[in-house]
Amino acid sequence: MADVLYTGPIPAERGAELTMGGGRSETSALTGTGGGRGTATTQNSQRPNTCCFCWCCCCSCSWNEEERQRWRRRKKIPDTKMETIPNCEACTKPSLEEIRLWSQSFDKLMRNPAGRNVFREFLRTEYSEENMLFWLACEDLKQEMNKSAIEEKARSIYEDYISILSPKEVSLDARVREVINRKMQDPTPHTFEDAQLQIYTLMHRDSYPRFLASNIYKALVHGGSRTPSESYS
Numbered sequence: 001m002a003d004v005l006y007t008g009p010i011p012a013e014r015g016a017e018l019t020m021g022g023g024r025s026e027t028s029a030l031t032g033t034g035g036g037r038g039t040a041t042t043q044n045s046q047r048p049n050t051c052c053f054c055w056c057c058c059c060s061c062s063w064n065e066e067e068r069q070r071w072r073r074r075k076k077i078p079d080t081k082m083e084t085i086p087n088c089e090a091c092t093k094p095s096l097e098e099i100r101l102w103s104q105s106f107d108k109l110m111r112n113p114a115g116r117n118v119f120r121e122f123l124r125t126e127y128s129e130e131n132m133l134f135w136l137a138c139e140d141l142k143q144e145m146n147k148s149a150i151e152e153k154a155r156s157i158y159e160d161y162i163s164i165l166s167p168k169e170v171s172l173d174a175r176v177r178e179v180i181n182r183k184m185q186d187p188t189p190h191t192f193e194d195a196q197l198q199i200y201t202l203m204h205r206d207s208y209p210r211f212l213a214s215n216i217y218k219a220l221v222h223g224g225s226r227t228p229s230e231s232y233s
Helices: 026-031 060-075 096-101 106-110 113-125 129-142 147-162 174-183 193-212 215-221
Strands: none
Touching (some): 096 113, 106 193, 113 129, 113 193, 113 215, 129 147, 147 174, 174 193, 193 215
């Protein structure tokens, strides 16, 4: 298995997704008030309440993600907010050699801006583009030095990708949500580090193999297509 980008702690076993972190409500994570245990009554209540967070292909984390994608297809959820985000990162056109390197490891794909653009386009077809958008938002937060800007970006990330009310909510286990709720009392550039690693791992294990087998990637390898044109600068 390829090395990943992070050196931080590996998330512990995934737990129930029916509570917002077990200790504080979502509102208290953003306002610093409130307490006690709250039970989510949104679509998350339809998901399995336990998960092993292992590397095996039968892990219920993957089941959760597949169920989310099928649900979004049935409901035909519009991605109007996503469309307001720039389509691609600025990058140079990748060579055929670079494109072929993306199949060697997920790390090489994610380190390449053009690779991220293509992978993001693939995730869009699977209704899971929010995973990449969240990962990119976390990378942007890590570069921020101004405290007020950090707080603003952290709140925006929470509302867009962590909140159970958001249509772009990413799949996270209860332990990671609890960590986030605690860290949101005093946000730092690394507030979402555990969550970012968990989503990175999910994309690596669940989406990356399908990407390599997709027509999108095969067409690039065989020179029959190109990466999104708006990504080139």
